Amino acid sequence: MLIRIAPPHLLRETEITPPEVYASRRRFLQQLGLAGIALAAPGLGRAQSPGPGALKISTRRERAGGEKPNSFEDVSSYNNYYEFGTAKDEPARNAGKLKTRPWTVVVDGECEAPAQVDIDSLLAGALEERIYRHRCVEAWSIVVPWLGIPLGDFLKRFKPTSKARYVAFETLYDDQQMPLARFSGLQLPYREGLRIDEAMHPLTLLSVGMYGRVLPNQNGAPLRLTVPWKYGFKSIKSIVRIRFTEKQPATTWSALAPDEYGFYANVNPAVDHPRWSQSRERRLGELFKRDTLMFNGYPEVASLYSGLDLRRYY
Known part of the structure; x- marks a missing residue:
């Protein structure tokens, strides 16, 4: 008989924070005079004061179906980044x-022009703001105005060879920090990966900021991946290495629990997590659940x- 013992960090559906807790927390913060963190204008996704770390935006694209972004406070205070706590x-x-x-960031592997890229050179380039839905495998969701560059444009600089079928990503791991x-x-260190056609898709973003400023550390500073049609654990944070590979790379969650966290991790309401349904989700700050959209509402990736x-390759 097979007995499964879940690792202590895995989220149970009953552990998802109830909406009344979000509401009371927001009221408490407002009473403390922190309401200035709220967005300046509905739907724009811009904090009231740019403050330190403000970034210059060259273009903007609204890609969340007109949905209003969550507040900066929502997105910067409710995070999965296990290196800093579960x-x-x-x-x-x-x-x-x-x-x-x-x-x-080291970029190497199956490419003709491997290189080491300084983060400030990315910040100095043309940056695009994209308002995307973000869906966590834990059945909660947010809408975020990310800021960055198309990953495909970045990867082309290094001239991947015909052997480059996948792109592997690795995050920083420093036990002192x-x-x-x-x-x-x-x-x-945390590892993730994409097929190269997924990495090159126009929706895939190499993000350096959100809400018009540099990323907060807890959101993956200074460089993270944003893949809006996949569950959030694919959007690796604090990237230090990108490698072109011929074989499918090992990824952190898939290695830990392959029957629960597949390599593809496409948002699919018809394929449940073994311990909870994926057909509905709770948007942070909302009382009621909403239906989960196939590919998180990005049908162009189908x-x-x-x-x-997609039931086998989940």
């Missing part, structure tokens, strides 16, 4: 220890999986 509020408290300068990482239950059984 509770949702711990990364915001602990990630200040992360040093984001100097910061370079991340002392809680040893309690995460994860094999670190052609990537033509002929692929």
